[in-house]
Amino acid sequence: MTTQKTERRLVVPGETIVSDDDKLPGDFTIKQGKDIIANRYGLVDDSARIIKIIPISGVFEPRRGNTVIGRVKDINFSGWNIEIGGPYGAFLPLSECPRFINRNDIAEFANIGDVMNAKIWGIKKGGIDLTLKSRGLGKLEGGRIIKINPHKVPRVIGKEGSMINLIKNSTNTEITVGQNGYIWIKGSEEGEKKAEQAIKLVVEEAISSGLTEKIEKFLGGKK
């Protein structure tokens, strides 16, 4: 296996990535004659025959199966409207809630302003449907929410959760990361602050190598 240490190229919309008949256009690229042209600002992945662009900025783009964190914005007869960032609002129907809820008082389970960890169950025209029917989903009590660029989420989590576990363990906090870039942190006031700073640092230095050491140093330094 080849290690991917080579720096990826940054491209701008309209830029020709490569001029080769053998290559095929992938995500956010188009083919015009021989040229493969970028349609979005981001890094080029040209390791395979299909050339694609890895976005580095922009709002959350919802996909089915994403686990997201959101805040309850409104309650109606059939469920909760939840704000998850991105282009559309989301709705969590009462029927997608695994435990018994009194239909006459659904605010008992989750009120406006409460934080929910849910999964995207379906995307319809102009709306997203959420569900709580899966392991680890539900209401998040207390804590705080911070928002980061959703394209940096994989960095914050790290390989098999190494980065987030490091932050969790050394700040003694509970952290849940939503794929929409919303992160819920709960712990002591000190720990929450420290964890937030560490996450912000990860986001800022997402491209630099030796990131784990840097974070370790940051977390160990001011403890």
Add this chain to the structure above:
Amino acid sequence: MPYTKRPDKRKMDEIRGIRAEVGIIPNANGSALFAFGDTVAIAAVYGPKPLHPQHLQEPDTGIIRCVYNMLPFSVTERARPGPSRRSKEIGLVSGNALAAVVDLKRFPGTVIDVEIMILQANASTRCAGINAAAMALADAGIVMKEMVTSVSIGKIDDKIVTDVVGDEEYYSEGEGSTDIPFTITSNSKAITHLQLDGKIQVSRFKEAVEAAQKACAKVLDYQIRALKGEKIDETKK
């Protein structure tokens, strides 16, 4: 006296020193600063996000909502804050100039908010604004076919000049002054915005288009370099 010398001693086809930078507004999804000499514009992009009020939503496409705003301190005499007839019109044409290259169909029923603020004005503000907005859109990760670049071409007396300044706009001798802002796309070289203030012969207009294409190619280079992380400031030279 024929018009032979420009007030700032530039060549007829020379652009003022450019300043370009992206990511200047942390809270926005994308942002940029663009300056032609002492005309400075910043732009911020928010979205795509849900559009309210609902009756403005388009069921098959997203929309661009572009606001152009000249800040009170941008000109010598304080500009009255708030939207004016002029700023509404410029916002509309700037939005249209940008919408031509943006893939709005990806998120129907949403809006992309583009806010252009003029910090300092010395003519060509809408061009600086569109350049900044195009960079901000790219920085915001919006899917777009290509970039757009804007530049103003003037006819002062009988000379075709690139990147008009305030003093030239008020030139009244000979044939007087004409100001033509162009917005041109980066690959297909299509014109997505064109206005004309003054009068010009058809034969001279062709010259103006050619001058605009030449100038836009130069400006595009700055936009791309800024997007790739460079902080360019040549306004002092």
